[in-house]
Every structure is written in C-alpha cells, then in structure tokens.
Amino acid sequence: MLRLISLAAAGLLLSGCFEKEAEFPAVDLHGRLVVDQEMTTSRQAQGIQGEYFKRVLSVNGQDMDFNAFVKQYCPDTNTRNEICIKAFRIKKIDDVSGATRFLPNGL
Template sequence: MPRIALLAATGLLLSACSNEEPVASVPAVDLHGRLEVDEQKTAERQAQGIEGQYYRRVLNIEGTDLSLDDFLNRYCPTETRDETCSKALRIKKIDDVAGATRFLPKGL
C-alpha cells in the first residue's frame, strides 16, 4: 500500500513540473466571419494576369479581428480534436484554393 501511495504522489509531482505552456481554449466563434478584399494578394494575382479580387476571411473574437490563419495559429494546436478547429482547418483548405468564399459545403 505505501508503494501505491508513493507512486501516486510521484506521478502528481511530475505532472506539476510540466514545462508546456497551457493552450488557450478555443472560443465559440462564427467561422464564416466576414470577407475582406486582400489587397496584397489581389495585386499579386493581377500582376500574373488573373482578374478579380482575392478575399480573405476575418473572424471577430471577443471584439478583436483575426484572420482565419491567425485564429488557427493561436487557438488550434497541430494535433487537436476540437470540432471548431477541425471545421476551421477545412474552411482554410477551401479558402486557400482561390480565396475566401461565401459558399461553403453544408456543415461548415
């Protein structure tokens, strides 16, 4: 019995010594956000002969505007199983093809 108690205490002490920074919890956010013209990307594409404007998705989180990329970098670690993060990653993959779009698949 003393060994079990010693092992439990050792485990608790080791877990308290973790050097990892806590990951910020993922806030509840509307992942559709709003679409803004990305002037830099639009200019790059027009220089290549591609007409039209390139849009980026901007999310409003607690009064702060963040691009979808910034949201993923800040709140979603690479190996997360959070539903909001997986939906955001799927939306990012769609947006990366030709810019942000209002028309997303059902469920996103």
C-alpha cells in the same frame, strides 16, 4: 500500501504533464469576407482577373485575420478541439483560391 502511494504519486506527476487547452472565445469561423487587395493585385499582374478574398473574424470584439486566429488558438495540428478541426478544414479550402462563402455542410 506502498503500491497505492506510488500509484497516487504517479497520477499527480502525470496530471502536471498535460497542457491546458487554450481558452476559445465564442467565434463564428465563417466570419466575413473582405477583398485582399495585396493578393488581388498580385494575381491581376499574373493575368488572373477577379478579386481575391480573405476571411476576417470577430474575436472578443476585435477583427482578426483568419490565419492569425489559427496560429494563435490552434497551434497544434493534431488537436482534437472541434473548433480547430473546423478551422483547419476551412483554411485548406480558403488557401486554394481565396476565401469563399460556399463551404461544405458541417463547416
């Protein structure tokens, strides 16, 4: 009987240790692409022609920069949340040379 009570108490204590996952809004991670004027100007000063794009998402009816979304909703890089995993993969692609509308299948 003592073991059963100990096991139940340990279970209750451990259940308090787990963080609740952040509430994720319904969001299309592709968002829309807008010209990042600051980065475009910086790259043109280096002699690189063309425009540099950034991804903007619509979250709860408000525009949010993709990087701000990742910082707010996906702070843990070791998450198992499917939205965050896709967001990290898109971020890696976008960080190379700006946002692109051509993403691999599954993203």
